[in-house]
Amino acid sequence: MPDTRFFDRSGPFSLSQLAEIGKARINEPLPPSLKLESLFYDVAPLEDAIENTVGVLHNSKYLKNLKFSRAGVCILEDKHIESAPQTAAILVTNTPYRSYALIAQAFYPEAFSCSYAANQETHIHPSANIGYNSKLEPGVIIAANVRIGVNTTIAANSVIGQGVVIGDNCQIGANVSISHSLIGNQVTIHAGTRMGQAGFGFFMDEAGHVQVPQLGRVLIEDRVEIGANVTIDRGSAHDTVIGAGTRIDNLVHIAHNVRLGKGCVIVAQVGISGSTNVGDFTAIAGQAGLTGHLKIGKGVRIAAQSGVMRDITEGMTVGGSPAVPVSQWHRQTIALQKLISKKERA
Amino acid sequence: MPDTRFFDRSGPFSLSQLAEIGKARINEPLPPSLKLESLFYDVAPLEDAIENTVGVLHNSKYLKNLKFSRAGVCILEDKHIESAPQTAAILVTNTPYRSYALIAQAFYPEAFSCSYAANQETHIHPSANIGYNSKLEPGVIIAANVRIGVNTTIAANSVIGQGVVIGDNCQIGANVSISHSLIGNQVTIHAGTRMGQAGFGFFMDEAGHVQVPQLGRVLIEDRVEIGANVTIDRGSAHDTVIGAGTRIDNLVHIAHNVRLGKGCVIVAQVGISGSTNVGDFTAIAGQAGLTGHLKIGKGVRIAAQSGVMRDITEGMTVGGSPAVPVSQWHRQTIALQKLISKKERA
């Protein structure tokens, strides 16, 4: 069960409410002990769940946990109905993890707030404009001409530089630094992320590298989520842009002038070099690297640790370093393996 | 010599004290100028050492520095006694670097404290409980219901979130953010590390990725050391756990629900994906990446930059991306090299 020192729980919800929240179908008939009005109090992993909680089978790897689960409600796909315990109500959906996410959100509507001592000063420049119901935690520093929307939280010891705009319903974590950035609504940025600093822009010269002033900004569209200790440099002339709904994991590096499309997923420790353009809904797995000035199409999938050095057309899946189409990458791996087996037999 | 602006030295220690502290044997006979009561004042690299200091040969690569060293005491393995200078007392041990570590600890018992201006306020919630002799540096922010043990230091501008528990004799560096975490005793966390933030957990959907509330915690067992700018996400349902005595280097990423065993060594820039389980005393070299939901056995060794995509059984050594047993990885490298040599001759 979530630790109540950290999380405030809502609910309970009835079975029919859960079906509605999770956009799932209730499998009939129900077990004798349950009705549509039966109440449920929490979410839990299948193997830890108790009678009045909700569990999910989101990966068939965990089928063995389903059979013996004591969960009162199991969320699963149609094909797994037969494997569910007799005592559970079943919510059927093609996307069990999505339904679980929606239901868990209902139980735990807010997981980011924190109570601090009441009497702390903050450092807010008089020209800054802070919207209704927004909250600046202690140690937050707000420079001149900053504008912050409504219902936004800036966590402790974060620094917001001159002229930055942050929209409504945003959550900015602790010890974050933001400058030269315009941020939309419903954006979440986790602790320690750096945004808007000058990029790696200079003329290489043995007589002394010459700094190129970095004169763009960072634009973060609505509903973006950015992990902890990420770095996003501002543009050098154009802007660096993160498209609506994109999710970026921890320790990712986004260089100047990069443009990420909408709904992209960028896993931890990925690095994207300057001026590369990534299409909508592209997914880049952990520790992959992209060189600069590339054009990556929509819906591309890039495997973990790939080294991408060329443009990639829409919808392709690539892997390896240098990256090649994924089937080719797998054949390379197998060919290399056969090569050494042959040598051994010889 | 260590810079005394930064380090306070203890001592001196006699030769017999040094042998006892370093758990080493004194080689006899001693040089004519030295006795068991002779005093030594510092540690130093062999090539910089002077008469009354202690040096170590910890890597035979540095044998040439030993011969001409002026060190008063040399710590080394039995097989290198002949190479030591005639003027030095010799401490013999199978583990010279371990002996050096113990002796250097005695000379420099504390290397983490700092004097700041006395009149600074801190932001401590009235419900927080701070143990005897613990020290909060300026700018530290402590949320509601935090509990901190005795003799623990939280360095400047760090932020400790609601309900966090930190044990005795811990050292938390500057600008650290911790939330949703329970931390044991004798734990060291370096500057800029982020712990307890929500992990990368959502349902992928082109209509808008759906957040999965992250409801677990981070549990740090005793004697763990964590480097600078590391990210450790809290569990999504279970907890993220770091086993006793494990050491994590800088810029490492530990995703939600990962469990590291006891005594593991995780080198810089490694990334471990969600729910992967790592056995006791496993060592993972720099920039390696592990995908999610893996089971890595005890005592496994993973080479730098490996890409681990499958379970690994106890005691194995692996390398490459995708990772294979290390002998196989070396044969692949050689086979590839021969392949191009053959082509050239052809």
Place this chain on the structure above:
Amino acid sequence: MPDTRFFDRSGPFSLSQLAEIGKARINEPLPPSLKLESLFYDVAPLEDAIENTVGVLHNSKYLKNLKFSRAGVCILEDKHIESAPQTAAILVTNTPYRSYALIAQAFYPEAFSCSYAANQETHIHPSANIGYNSKLEPGVIIAANVRIGVNTTIAANSVIGQGVVIGDNCQIGANVSISHSLIGNQVTIHAGTRMGQAGFGFFMDEAGHVQVPQLGRVLIEDRVEIGANVTIDRGSAHDTVIGAGTRIDNLVHIAHNVRLGKGCVIVAQVGISGSTNVGDFTAIAGQAGLTGHLKIGKGVRIAAQSGVMRDITEGMTVGGSPAVPVSQWHRQTIALQKLISKKERA
């Protein structure tokens, strides 16, 4: 155009002033509408430029943007004069991006300052010495015996540990932590960087890893620039040294005792292990990793994602993991590709 909420512009400059600042030659004859005294007001990308602004062709990939540019001045190499629009004055140079950098610096002499509320306290130890015209932003914490030169800025919420020395004309970003370090003049350090913490130094032992006190310092020479969220550990016995004019990108890890020469370029997410020595003007591309105790010569070039495990002699270019001379790496890639093509035909 740069966003004037973030950037203060200087100028205008005449065409002859621009040629002098950019160390470039004015191509004659000028277009009829322009004279040597014509004034220009800003820099801009070629495709966005308007009549009174200056653009640059720094990569022939962007030739198509040149032809239709409305820029009043175009900076380019001799061989591209014919491709320039008829309406623009042309500044000719062998190094267009360098000229652009110098001109953009003249238009935007300072891109790092910030106005904050005036009435904030800072936490400065009475023994600290802060030079004339240096500026400590709010939330900055300065420990005992720190010395800071003239015209240096320390941005908000940064922490400077005991005894640290920072020179003249330095720019230290927000939320930075520095300890055990001596820093020269004209050094820039971006937000969230950690410098001087103890390195990853211990004796590995299943009975409990034993800490080795880290007793060196970090020495940063003049004109170094360091990106955001970088980690540079202090030396264990010797110092960690970054040579004059070297540039380090975001999220780079520099371990204890590393020595980087002068004018090196270290791209994002590179990791350099302990005691490795890198020669002057060496360039290391993104995500490359170097193991410890290596000697890398002057002017070496290391490709992105390389895994360097051996010494490299002066002037070589290497790639791959394990890294080999770059021509060999390319032949390996091609051989592997042919191997799978052959299999398919068979």
